[in-house]
Amino acid sequence: xxxxxxxxxxxxxxxxxxxxxxxxxxxxxxxxxxxxxxxxxxxxxxxxxxxxxxxxxxxxxxxxxxxxxxxxxxxxxxxxxxxxxxxxxxxxxxxxxxxxxxxxxxxxxxxxxxxxxxxxxxxxxxxxxxxxxxxxxxxxxxxxxxxxxxxxxxxxxxxxxxxxxxxxxxxxxxxxxxxxxxxxxxxxxxx
Numbered sequence: 001x002x003x004x005x006x007x008x009x010x011x012x013x014x015x016x017x018x019x020x021x022x023x024x025x026x027x028x029x030x031x032x033x034x035x036x037x038x039x040x041x042x043x044x045x046x047x048x049x050x051x052x053x054x055x056x057x058x059x060x061x062x063x064x065x066x067x068x069x070x071x072x073x074x075x076x077x078x079x080x081x082x083x084x085x086x087x088x089x090x091x092x093x094x095x096x097x098x099x100x101x102x103x104x105x106x107x108x109x110x111x112x113x114x115x116x117x118x119x120x121x122x123x124x125x126x127x128x129x130x131x132x133x134x135x136x137x138x139x140x141x142x143x144x145x146x147x148x149x150x151x152x153x154x155x156x157x158x159x160x161x162x163x164x165x166x167x168x169x170x171x172x173x174x175x176x177x178x179x180x181x182x183x184x185x186x187x188x189x190x191x
Contacts, residue, residue, distance in 0.1 A: 030100065032075030033091040042079050049086040053116045054108035055156065057086045059190040060181050061104050066090045069176040072100050084110050084121070085159070102173065103161040104181055118157035125150050125159065135175060139182055142175075149174035154185035 038046075046057060058077060066074050074090035080103060081087065087105030107125075109116035122141060126132055129145035136142075139153025147170050149160045160177045162170040184190035 028094055028096070030072055030092045030094045032073050033093055033099075035076040035078040038079045042081070045081050046079055046086055049081065049108050052109040052112065054086045055106050055185070055191050057081075057088050057104075057106070060088060060106060060158070060184065061177060061190075063090060065180050066102050066177065069180060070100075070102060070173045072102070074100070074102060080105065084108060087158075089161075098165045099163070100165070100168070101161070101163040102177060103163075104158060104177060105161065106156055106158040118152050118155065122150055122152040122157040125157070135171075138175060138178060142178065144171050144174065147174070149178055151178045151182070153182050156185055 046054075050056060057079060063074065063076055066072075072092050074092045077088035077090055079086075080089045082105070085105040085107045087103055089101055089103040091102075092100040107116065107118065107121040126143045129143060129148060129150070132143040132145045134142070135144050135149065139151045141153075142149060142151045144150075147162045147164075149162075149171070151158055151160070158178075158181060160174040160181070162168070162174050164170055164173075181190065
């Protein structure tokens with residue numbers, strides 16, 4: 001069984017447990033929020049980001065990997081981006097309107113004249129974190145702070161953004177997702 005098959009199997013097992021336990025009708029049960037279809041402008045932004053060195057955002061991490069690594073039955077990926085990063089986000093919500101969001105964003109050059117430097121991008125982003133906490137043994141460098149995990153490794157710089165209810169293991173989830181992104185970059189699955 002391949003590595004990807006294991007994530008798919010774990011995600012299917014999580015869905016089966018939810019159905020078995022009858023949580024589909026339970027207000028406390030967490031349900032994936034359907035992805036928003038990207039607007040043509042969003043797709044154009046992603047194409048431009050790729051032309052400037054960004055990886056395919058949908059290749060950074062898969063739905064089944066997020067479900068297997070977090071145990072949260074998220075919806076399919078939504079495209080998300082800022083001025084110098086592009087990524088995917090997976091969302092879930094329970095009947096009490098508590099939400100969980102897992103995003104992975106990769107940095108890229110801001111224009112054709114600029115070469116992307118993952119070290120500079122990483123350092124600039126980390127400078128924005130209040131009380132940064134180094135995360136050892138994760139890529140070439142990693143820093144966590146308030147639901148954000150910035151990582152540099154495999155010639156890239158990216159961040160994992162976790163937005164979850166208080167008491168959630170955000171750092172644990174972010175670290176697990178980041179390790180998988182690094183694995184995907186290393187193996188060529190992401191790119």
